Amino acid sequence: MRPMLATHGDHVPPGEEWAHEVKWDGMRILADSAAYGDRGRYRLTSRNENDVTSAWPDVAEGLREMRGLRRRDLLVDGEIISLNDAGLPDFRVLQERMHVRRATSVQRLVTTVPVTFMVFDLLRLDGDDLTREPLATRRARLAEVLEGSPWQVPASYDDGAMLLEATRQQGLEGIVSKRLSSPYRPGERSPHWLKFAHRFRVSYVVGGWRPQEGTTDRLASLLVGEMTSDGPVFRGRVGSGVGPRQSRALAEAVAGLTRAASPFVDEVPRVDASGTTWIEPVLVVDVESHGRGLSRLRQPSYQGVRTDLTPDDLIPPRPTSEDP
Known part of the structure; x- marks a missing residue:
């Protein structure tokens, strides 16, 4: 049944x-x-x-x-x-x-x-x-x-x-x-x-990008992380919402940011790391997804670049002695 x-x-x-x-x-x-x-x-x-x-x-x-x-x-x-x-x-x-x-x-x-x-x-x-x-x-x-x-x-x-x-x-x-x-x-x-x-819209730091299958330069998805005081923690790969126009704009945004190794402070699963071009974690994007507080984004969708935010803006404030 x-x-x-x-x-x-x-x-x-x-x-x-x-x-x-x-x-x-x-x-x-x-x-x-x-x-x-x-x-x-x-x-x-x-x-x-x-x-x-x-x-x-x-x-x-x-x-x-x-x-x-x-x-x-x-x-x-x-x-x-x-x-x-x-x-x-x-x-x-x-x-x-x-x-x-x-x-x-x-x-x-x-x-x-x-x-x-x-x-x-x-x-x-x-x-x-x-x-x-x-x-x-x-x-x-x-x-x-x-x-x-x-x-x-x-x-x-x-x-x-x-x-x-x-x-x-x-x-x-x-x-x-x-x-x-x-x-x-x-x-x-x-x-x-x-x-x-529910769908939740949250800002994340981009740590890498992957090309469309069969190409080397057509940006098709982003690897994003949640910003912490130690650096970005990997939260998943986002491809939905990255159409041709968004791909061209993002390719321009990541140009010149390439680095040799992953910027994420934790290990990125091999299935995600394979074929990825790593970049300096300075670009902030908005992502919409199901659920909140998950270790990996579920059904994420790219919503756009946040030029008004820096990675430091995303770091949660440290609790003070007055916090319960």
């Missing part, structure tokens, strides 16, 4: 017929007990119906010690999340575990990269297909069934506009608004589920 998907919304719907949830930056998972009987273990499948059970034993066996749930037949929909150093859900943290299958490596990662399974829908319970039931009914039964379990049922809110603003201030990915009367349509992208993702 494939999970039900949300469509992009243009405004958060008001009214009592809608509920609103945090949009988690994680990996979508269906957990099904039918594959293993009543032993408290679950088969986990990804959005593309791939069996990923072996990568997440802490999720797959999360209910083993709960005797009541061990004997129950469940099919649930949710998101596996892991937190970054800023305490925010970050899909990139999960990537360290997603493709690992060797048992010894997986067990090590269970400790070093802990995860939480956020369960937001109940599709089957004790043999009863609940997909035709309204969301309000499914959510109520889900909260009752998983009460006290290590799997978490995220909160649902009736004020979508408030939640959208709160998630923006906290640097979260966004929200999903769901019609309480909606059934669950496996594999469909439904207008009864609407998603709203």
Whole structure:
């Protein structure tokens, strides 16, 4: 079974017929007990119906010690999340575990990269297909069934506009608004589920550029960093938004700034460093991306050069003795 998907919304719907949830930056998972009987273990499948059970034993066996749930037949929909150093859900943290299958490596990662399974829908319970039931009914039964379990049922809110603003201030990915009367349509992208993702615009320092594939001089992407008192910390590669006109302007801006080595104070991944022309970290650009406080920009888009800013302007102020 494939999970039900949300469509992009243009405004958060008001009214009592809608509920609103945090949009988690994680990996979508269906957990099904039918594959293993009543032993408290679950088969986990990804959005593309791939069996990923072996990568997440802490999720797959999360209910083993709960005797009541061990004997129950469940099919649930949710998101596996892991937190970054800023305490925010970050899909990139999960990537360290997603493709690992060797048992010894997986067990090590269970400790070093802990995860939480956020369960937001109940599709089957004790043999009863609940997909035709309204969301309000499914959510109520889900909260009752998983009460006290290590799997978490995220909160649902009736004020979508408030939640959208709160998630923006906290640097979260966004929200999903769901019609309480909606059934669950496996594999469909439904207008009864609407998603709203935040985009954040931030200034970064450019530390290098890469040419378009097959060329040596057509600037196609920038390597950018977050400025600190020690120098720029690498935050990713930005190619979206760099069209022909922007490419020509940026090529002029970086002319004469070439240097032999990376200006970033941390190590740049080989996949990004390969083919890069390093430059002195003096050029500031604006970048729009999903999420905030991430170790690497997600879906970044180039917005323009900031001639009014210098790298020193981007260094966060040091806390004073009066700061709490």
